[in-house]
Amino acid sequence: MNNSGVNKKKLNLVSILVVIALCVILFWYKNKVNTNEHSIQNYHELILTKHAKCRMECRHINLEEIKEIIKTGKENYSKSQRGNHTIALEGYSTEGQHIRLVVAPENDNLVVVTCIDLDREWSCACN
Numbered sequence: 001m002n003n004s005g006v007n008k009k010k011l012n013l014v015s016i017l018v019v020i021a022l023c024v025i026l027f028w029y030k031n032k033v034n035t036n037e038h039s040i041q042n043y044h045e046l047i048l049t050k051h052a053k054c055r056m057e058c059r060h061i062n063l064e065e066i067k068e069i070i071k072t073g074k075e076n077y078s079k080s081q082r083g084n085h086t087i088a089l090e091g092y093s094t095e096g097q098h099i100r101l102v103v104a105p106e107n108d109n110l111v112v113v114t115c116i117d118l119d120r121e122w123s124c125a126c127n
Helices: 003-041 050-058 063-072
Strands: 046-048 087-092 098-106 109-117
Touching (some): 050 109, 063 098, 063 109
Parallel strands (some): 046 109
Antiparallel strands (some): 087 098, 098 109
16 A cells, blocks of 8 residues: 555544544533533522612513523523623523523522613613
């Protein structure tokens, strides 16, 4: 066998190994994301801060919509601050409102820090 045949076999083997490595990384990442989402959904008690309650009222977001976003929303990693243990979840309510929640797991509970309507500015006097 000549050198070009050996080089082609090496190239094919390297290509296959790269594809396998990418599949393993993707599988690991997907499972990591699902684990994080699952742990957020398994809270004992949902706690709303005073600020979150005020923002909910201003922005016409009810408790069922909050629970819906916790259940079905996706994490916005650029808005989450894992070092501060806050997670930004985004999604659409059944009423079509585009909502971002900032939540903070605390022991077995989940604290809703704030909620934001991503499509509309609301007049609010919350601090």
